[in-house]
Amino acid sequence: MNLILDIGNTRTKIGVFRGHRLVKKMIWDQWTLRQVKELIEQKKITRVALSTVSGLKKPVDNFFKKHFYYINLNATTALPIHNHYKTPQTLGKDRLAAVVGALAEYPDQHNLVIDAGTCIKYDLITAQGDYYGGSISPGIEMRFKAMHHFTAKLPLVERGRVRNLVGNNTKTALQTGGQLGAIAEASGFIRWYEEKYGQINVILTGGDAVFFAKKLKTRIFVNQNLVLTGLNKILNYNVELSE
Numbered sequence: 001m002n003l004i005l006d007i008g009n010t011r012t013k014i015g016v017f018r019g020h021r022l023v024k025k026m027i028w029d030q031w032t033l034r035q036v037k038e039l040i041e042q043k044k045i046t047r048v049a050l051s052t053v054s055g056l057k058k059p060v061d062n063f064f065k066k067h068f069y070y071i072n073l074n075a076t077t078a079l080p081i082h083n084h085y086k087t088p089q090t091l092g093k094d095r096l097a098a099v100v101g102a103l104a105e106y107p108d109q110h111n112l113v114i115d116a117g118t119c120i121k122y123d124l125i126t127a128q129g130d131y132y133g134g135s136i137s138p139g140i141e142m143r144f145k146a147m148h149h150f151t152a153k154l155p156l157v158e159r160g161r162v163r164n165l166v167g168n169n170t171k172t173a174l175q176t177g178g179q180l181g182a183i184a185e186a187s188g189f190i191r192w193y194e195e196k197y198g199q200i201n202v203i204l205t206g207g208d209a210v211f212f213a214k215k216l217k218t219r220i221f222v223n224q225n226l227v228l229t230g231l232n233k234i235l236n237y238n239v240e241l242s243e
Contacts, residue, residue, distance in 0.1 A: 001043050001044055001045050001046060001047075002017040002018075002046075002048070002049065002232055003015075003016060003036075003039070003045040003047070003049075003068075004016075004017060004231045004232050004235070005048070005052075005231075006094070006097070006231065007052035007054065007056070009053055010029070011027055012028045012031060013026075013227070014026045014027070014028060014039070015225065015228035015231075016039075017228075020236065022228065024043070036060070045068065046069065047069040047070070048064050048068045048070045048071070048235075049071040049072075049231045050064075050071070050072055050073065050231070051093040051097055051227065051231055052072070052093075053093070069235075071235055071238055073093050073096070073097065073231065073234065075088040075089040075091070077234060077238070078234075079100065079234060079237070080100060080233060080237040081100055081125060081129040081130070082129050083096070083131050084130060084131060085131065085133050094115070095113075095115070095121055096230070097226070097227040097228075097230035097234065098115060098205060098226040098230055099111070099113055099123050099124075099131050100229075100231075100233050101226035101227060101228070101231075101233065102125055102201070102226055102230075104230065104233040105203075105229060106201050106221075108127050109127050109199075110127050110193075110197045110199065111124065111125050111200065111203055112124045112189075112193050112201065112203065113134075113226065114186060114202065114203070114209075115205050115206040116139065116140075116186075116204060116205070116211070116212045117207050118141065118142060119138060119139050120137045120185070121134060121135070121136050122134040122137075135189065137185060139182070140178055140182050140208060143177075143181065143182065144156060147174060147177075154170070154174065157174045157175055157178075160172075162175060162176055162180060164176070165180070180215075183215045186216060187216060190202055201219075202216070202218060203220075203221045203222075203223055203226065204220055204221065204222045205222070205226045206224075209222050
């Protein structure tokens with residue numbers, strides 16, 4: 001059994017995989033090594049892979065190294081794709097794992113991953129497993145905060161239901177601009193990628209994935225497990241290389 005950890009700034013997503021199949025998923029706001037040990041014992045874990053944006057406490061890292069086949073994803077980790085990114089050491093681990101997960105879930109197809117979170121990240125991986133990069137732009141909340149911060153009179157608004165295309169006061173104008181502007185941007189990227197690559201899968205993940213899926217006028221897959229699936233794929237690939 002494989003234990004997969006996607007450790008973010010505020011929470012950790014945890015997946016337990018049997019081979020290539022996700023059998024259990026959890027989200028922990030906080031956790032301790034003791035909790036991890038209990039989970040490992042319950043699920044009879046033999047291999048561990050993780051991605052972290054904030055570093056890993058040394059006792060946890062040492063525990064994994066000592067007791068398991070263990071991968072902490074970094075720029076030198078062997079990958080089951082062709083990574084052509086020119087600065088792999090600066091590439092977000094979530095972006096990398098997500099495109100690996102996309103190709104694992106939807107093989108032999110061009111896949112555009114849109115991670116609609118704090119930032120909106122666009123990453124395409126080809127059917128042949130070639131990854132060159134993508135684009136990063138502000139997410140919806142960041143757009144609202146930027147308009148408030150960089151102007152003297154615009155208020156900070158919260159997202160709301162967009163009933164009309166035309167905002168008829170400052171609040172609704174900001175809401176339509178921030179929310180529908182992000183949708184229009186995503187629609188444009190999808191169209192440009194289709195012009196370049198032909199038929200593509202569009203896969204949404206991240207906190208605003210459902211909102212984007214409802215507004216975009218194209219066939220969409222919503223998959224919140226892409227990073228976990230990608231990390232598991234990378235782990236299994238490295239195990240196969242070592243055998």
